Each structure stands twice: as structure tokens, then as C-alpha cells.
Amino acid sequence: MSYKNDGRIKNTVRNIFFGYTSTLITALLGFIARKIFIMRLAESLLGVNSLYTGILSALSLTELGVGTALNFSLYKPVAQGDTETIKSYMRLYKKAYRIIAAVVAIIGIALIPFLPVLTNKGASDIPARDLTLYYLIFLFNSATSYLVSYKYSLVNAEQKTYIQTNIITITKLVSVTMQIVVLFVTSSFYAYLLTDLFVQLFQKIFVSRYLNKRYPYLEDRDIRPLTNAQIQEVRDKTVSLMWLKIGDTARTQTDAIVISAFINVIYTGVVDNFNMVINTVSSFVNTIFNAALPGFGNLIATESRQKQYDMFKVYRFAAQWLYGFSAVGFYILLSPLIILLYGQGWSLEQGIILFIIIEYYLKGERTVVNNFKTAAGKFEQDKYLATTQGVVNLVVSIVLAIKIGLIGVYIGTVVSGVIANFVRPYIIYHDCFDKKVRQYYIDSFKYHTVMLGTTLLCIWLSAYTLPSVKWIYFVLTGIMITVVYNVIFLIFFGRGEEFKYLKGILISRIRH
Template sequence: MGRTKLAAKNITFGYVGQLATALMSFILRTIFIARLSRNLLGVNDLYSNILSLLSMAELGIGTALNFSLYAPVARKDTEKVKSYMQMYRKAYHTIAIVVAVIGLALTPFLKYFVKKPGEITVRDMTLYYLIFLFNTVSTYFVSYKYSLVNAEQKNYIQTNINTITKIITVFFQIIILLVIPNLYLYLLADAAVQLIQKLFVNNYLNRLYPYLTDKDVTPLSTEEHSEIWRKTRALVLHKVGDVARLQTDTLIISSFIEVGMAAVVGNYTMVTGTIANFVNIIFNSVISGFGNLIATESKEKQFKTFKVYRFFASWVYGFSACGFFILLQPLIYLWIVQKYGPDWMLGNLAVYLFLTDYYFKGDRIVLSNYKTAAGVFEQDKYLALIQGIVNLVLSIVLVQKIGLAGIYVGTVVSGLIANITKPIIIYKVCFDKSSISYFADSAKYIITEAATILALYMLGTVVMKNITFLTFAMMFVIVTVVFNAVFWIIYHKTEEYDYLKGIVLRKLGKA
């Protein structure tokens, strides 16, 4: 099966899985808000965030090893794959122990991360956290095996397993919330289902790739070890910086504002994250395809493919960002605020800064994915660290001066550093080209996006003068039609559009 067909299969299953999990998650969070307190929801979101921070212990080893697997998988070199997987297994078992130790060491300090906990005792804080920690640590004993599946461009296997697990988990959690609304039972249901899933995955992947259980494995050479650790050392800085920039907002909110505010923000991030996950399925599904493309095609072919995906990302992320700028606040109002009160809505400034970061994050997604597939880790190894420091300093200083909006100022500024520097590095290293054309295209896309948002915002103040489900639906249709019409009118004569049009027509059997 070729790159395009595998990517299409990954995207199809990805969308089915994401649609199912998004719907279940929306229902679950709505019931959680109704049956348990805002503070408990905030603690739930905070601990998810803290455990994401602890994943920093992985320090890029998985990314480096995934990159190393592309070539032997493409060559069908089973012995070399076995060697890499043996190293991967040892590394991840060590990581599990490190995460467990660090996680337990954080336990006495949890009370300092939860400002205004209300009815939640320190004992409860600790026990909730230990359940989260168990789920995270146990994952490392199995997750490394997915790297082989993904290197073969069969991401849909992992997607399907995760989707089924999520549906089963949410089903039991909804029953618990409706019958016995108790956070302990809620978290233990998740832990039990996930443990069963991990046991199943371990057995299933061993049967799918029986050579993973072979004892006769040739160790990697000194040169191969050195290559992996060289990339890993560079990725350590990337990982630390990314964690400091992308995964500290909830912790800062809970520590400096209040834990309940983390729950309010979590509603917004769930909505935008759900849409981003739909969009990212397309681009994340082709990372392994990029890896195969880089291993087998010329730089000119690689560059043309990159430009097409970059154009597509700008269109899709631009559309979703535009929709959020116009419709996110009304959606939150209809979903939660009109029933539970204005305490569940964020101020416009914080939301618009949050969405600005959403757009620019999407603008660089193809850069990041291509860089990962190409193994370009060392050239910008200090960039993410600088971003993380800038984000932490600005966020912590400004949250104490202007509140929540200050956190997102730090997020936006630190993110823009990558939007400026990554294109320069990738164009030079991967394509031997100047990045001027990239920034010229970026300027066109941003101007198109900003002008369209402004026009639609003015129209929205008239259409949604009274926010109802009908006026919201009307505005959704208007945003969809207007944004895509504008983008088509401006860009339908470009080479990138023609290439995408050709793919769609071939899929429909018309070309």
C-alpha cells in the first residue's frame, strides 16, 4: 500500500475515532459540570497537566527512535528493527521508573499548586493524584511498541485501539457520575479500563510482530547508538522548552489565580482542542509518509509536497481560527453560561490572545512535522528552550498584573519566536532554499485571515445580537461560506491548489 493510501486510511480512521471520542468527551464534561463541583473539575484538569509535564522524562528518545526506524522499516530489515526496538524497550522501562520517582517526590507539594481548593482536602488531592500517576507510569511499559506500527504508516491501529478504550471508559464514567457522583470512582474506572487496554495491546502487538519477543537480538553498533543519543541530546532541549511553553498554563492558572479557573479554561481548550485534533489528524497522519518521502525522493519533490501541505494547513487552520474568533464565546454561552452563570465565561481579551496562539500554532504544524520526519533536531536545539523561558517569565510576571490574559501574552510571544526561526532553518537544511517565499506566503495568509475575521465579526454583532441556537447556526453557515469563498477566490489559481484539487478528483474517480 502506497504513502497516499496509507495516509488516507490513517486519516479516515482518525476522523471516525476523533468524532466518537469528541462526542463522548463533550457529554462527559457536561455531566461532570452538572454533578460535581467546579473545583473538582479544575483538579482533574490540573493533574492531567502535571502528568503531561512529567512526560518530559521521555526527553525526545521516542522521537529520535521513531526517526531511526523509518529506513529499516522501508528496507524491511527485520533484524535492524529488532535491534532498535530492544533499545527502545529498555529506554522506556527506565523512563517509567524515573517518572514514578519524580511523580512521588512531587506529592508533598500538591497543596501549593491548588489555590482556593474549597471542599477538597489534602488527603483527597494526594489520592486523586496517585491514580493519575499510576495511569501515566504504566503507559510507558507498552507505548513504545506503537513506534513500529507508526513507522509502517499504520497509525490507524493505535487510533482504533484508543477510540474503543475511550468509548468504554467514558461509558462507565458517565454511569458513575449519574448514579454515584464520586471523583474516586470516576478516576478508578478510567484506571481499570486503561490497564486492561495496555494488557491487550501488549499481547496484540506481540502477535502482530512476533519477532518483538525474540531473544536473539543483535545490539546496535556504537555508531548507531551514538547517532540516536546525539539526536536525543538535541531533543532534550526541545522537550524541556516545549513543556515550559505549551504545558504550564494550567499549572500557572491553578497556582496564581485559582483551581476553579483551570476548569473554566478547560472548557475552552476542550472545544478548540477537539477541532485541532480533527485538523491535526490530516497532518500527523503524513509524518511517517514524510519520512518515507525524504528517504526515497529528491529534494525538489519534497519541497513541492511540503508547499502543498503548508498551503492546506493555512486554509484549514485559518478557517477553524476564524470560526473560533466569531463563534467560540457564543458557543460557551449556549453550552454552559446560560445555565450555570457568567463565572464560566472568560474575558474577550484572554480568549482572543488564546486564539491568536491557536492560529500561529497551526501555521507552523507542517514545519514541525516535516522537521520531525527529516530528523532536523540539532540545528534549533536551543530554540524551544528559549521559548520556554520567555513563556514562563512573561506568564508569571504578567498574570500577577493583568490576570489570565497575561499568561496568554507569554504564550503568543514565545510561539512567534518559532514561527520566525523554524522556516529559516528548515528551508536551509532540508531544501537548500531561502525562506523569503515562506514569509511572503505567511503575510498573504495572515492578511486574508485578519480581513475576513474583521468583516465577519462586524456581521456577527448584527446576526447574533441575541444569542440563540438558531442565530448561532446561521452565523456558522455564514462563516463557513464566506471564509472558504474568500480563500478560493484569492488562491484557486495557485499550483498548490491545483495539486490538492487533483488529489480530491482522483479520490472521487473523476481524474
């Protein structure tokens, strides 16, 4: 495999660097802010904060895949420098997202009467008026974001996601720092939320003006209409993505709502502490694959199927390595870390953590498949799959939440997620590579077997390196897992073409 230092690699490396910088800054501030939040505000407010975040994430369903369909449509004209076609797509994007912002606002307001039902367990100490006003602040932030976010699609299609990353990082740095100060001074949840609202509003105004200046043709009034074929392509992909979006929202964005409605709103805050750690670490991992997504789109538009297949295997290898490593670390160290950061009262049973980590690991396996499928525009083939997953998740999660509690919610998430681990690889191999999918499943078996064996070995060793929950033992166990996992992984897979390719890129970057 060739690892020439082309534009895709340069942009991917740049995206990864700024992505890591962003994750590190926001993670440190986030943990400090969460600690102060727990110290200064009631635990029920942490639950409400997590619940409303989940509701607004579910409301992103109204985007219905329009952004993904239009992003795909931009890859080719951007690669060809076709400004007129870019302008045409961006005007369509602008109109679509104005409608989406209005729909989010309308549906969000319509949900207000149902808030007492979702918060009646664990938030009885908060007046109904305050619960509504808190929610409206969340809703304003969410709805107005659609008025600007469409402009990022052009930056991402140019494989320059670091621009968006840097803007978000600076905004987060300012917002969280000010929120920390506000919590110390006022201990007011209102002040905490309004601080973020004003910072985000300033960011949206700045981003709109900055991107208009960077791409002045976005303000042109003389714009050629899209052809009927181009509009139909966007419409067809959007309809297919609609089903994917509905199912994905029902599967991944409803856990907080189910926990709040059927168990207790306070648990949404407890679980959110664990999710915050997982999301922080997974941000480091995801940065690599998200940074490569625009490169995938360019690769598919310009390279042969064999080149696409070779790169898919490389990114898949990297995903299995990184997600497997972090999953082992999470299973052994996540609960001790939460206890060290927030105290014993914020811990969860190890069985619950097991299913959270299984879902994290399986999601990692799906990441490259999903990213490649998105970049290739293969939305129609499995448009009903995500809807099926969403139904399975909601039914299993609600039934088991009622019967066995919190662990049931995550059993439902795992059961629904594993369906895609079997179905979507077939689509990629059949439609993108024209190859049989059998080799994918054989490789999966090898990766999973090595990962499971390494996990069991690390659990056994952790009995000696982590005799009690103290920072010194925590760090020692982290070092043990790092050495053991990576040595074993390289013993089994270090001689493969995929590792040689990654090694070649690293060496070429060092030399340059």
C-alpha cells in the first residue's frame, strides 16, 4: 500500500491535531465544571441538565438527514472547484435549515406540557415554572444553532474540519470558564445556563460573518438553480436518511428520557458522569475517524475501489485497536475514576458499566463502516434498519427498565446496536468494494477474541495493581493496561499490511 503524503493525509493530520487540542481543553474544563456543579447545585439539577440535553438531542431528529445528504452532494463539486454548483447546494441547504430551526422550536414548545411527567421522579424540589424556563433556555440554544451550522458543511467538504473545531474550542473555553466563575459567585442554575446562552449567541453571529468573509460567494444573489436530477438526488438520499435518523435517535438519544420517566431523573445525572468520561476519551478516538470522513468522500470521488478498500481496512484496523484499548481501560478504571473525582455515592454497579462498555466497543466497530457508508452516499440500502433498531431499543429498554432497573436500559441499547454490526458491513462490501463480506466477519472474530483474552488478563492483573481506590494504584493500573494490551495487540496484528501502512505514514510525517 502506498502512503504518499498527499493532501488528504495532510488535512486529516491537521484535523486530528486540532481535534485533540480541542478535546484536551474542553475535557479539563468540563471535569472542573462538573465537580463545581455537584458542589454548588442540587443533584436533581444535574439530572435535569442531563435530561434536557437528551431531549434536545432527540429533537435533532427534525434535521432528518438533510445535512448528511447535502454534505455528500458537496464532495464532488468541492473536489472539482465547481463554485456555481456549490452556491446552488448551499442555497438549498440554507432554506432547509431555516425550516428545521422553526420546526425544532415549534416541536420543542409543544413538549413543554409533558415536562412534569418526565421530571416527576426525583425533581419534585424544583418549581414547575423553573423547570419550564430552564427548558426554554436549552431550546433557544438548540433552535438557533441551525441558522448557522449549515455553513460548516462547506468547510468540512474541503477537509478542513479543524476550522470548525477551533471555533467550537474557543467558544467552549470562554463559556465553561465563565460558567465556573458564575457558579462560584452565584450558585444559580439560571446564571449558569444564561452565561452559556450569551456566549453561544455571540459565537453564532461571529461564525456567520467569518464564513461569509471566507466564502464571499455565499452572499451572491445570482445563483444558478439546481437541476431536477440534482434536487431529486438530494431528496432521495434525505428520505432514506430520514429513516436512519429516526431509528438512530430512538436508539441513542432516548436513554436519558427513559431513565428519567421510568426510574429517576437523578440517575440521568449519575449516568451522565460516566458518559462524560467515556465521551471525553472517545472524542480522542473519534477525532481520528471524524477527521478522515471528508477524506473518505474525496477518496471515493477520485480513487479506485481497490484503493478505497485498502484504506477502509487501515481505518478499521485502527478503530479496533483504539476502541479495544480504551474499552479495556474503561471496564477496569471507569468506576474507580468516578469515585476518585466525585465520591462513592456517584458510582454504578459493575454490571451496568459492563453493558455501557460493550455498547461503546461495538459502536467503535461500527464507526468506520458507518463513516465510509456515509461518505459513499449509501443511504438507501439499509434505510429501515435504524428504525428497526430504534423500535427494538425502546421496547427492550422500557420493558427491562420496569422489570430490572437501570441495567435494562443498557441491555436494550446493546441488543439493538449489535444488529447493525452484522448488517451494515455487507452493504459496504457488496456495494462499495464488490467483495464478499466473509473476510470482514473473520477479521472481526480475530479482533474480538484477542480483545476478550486481553481483557480477562488485565482484570486478573488489576487485582494486584488496584488493591484499593487510590490515585497511585489507578495510575499504576492504567500503565499496566497500556503495556499489556498494546503488546498483545501488536504480537497478533503487528505484521499485517494495515499496521505497516500506519507505521509508514508516521515515519513519513516525522521525516517531514
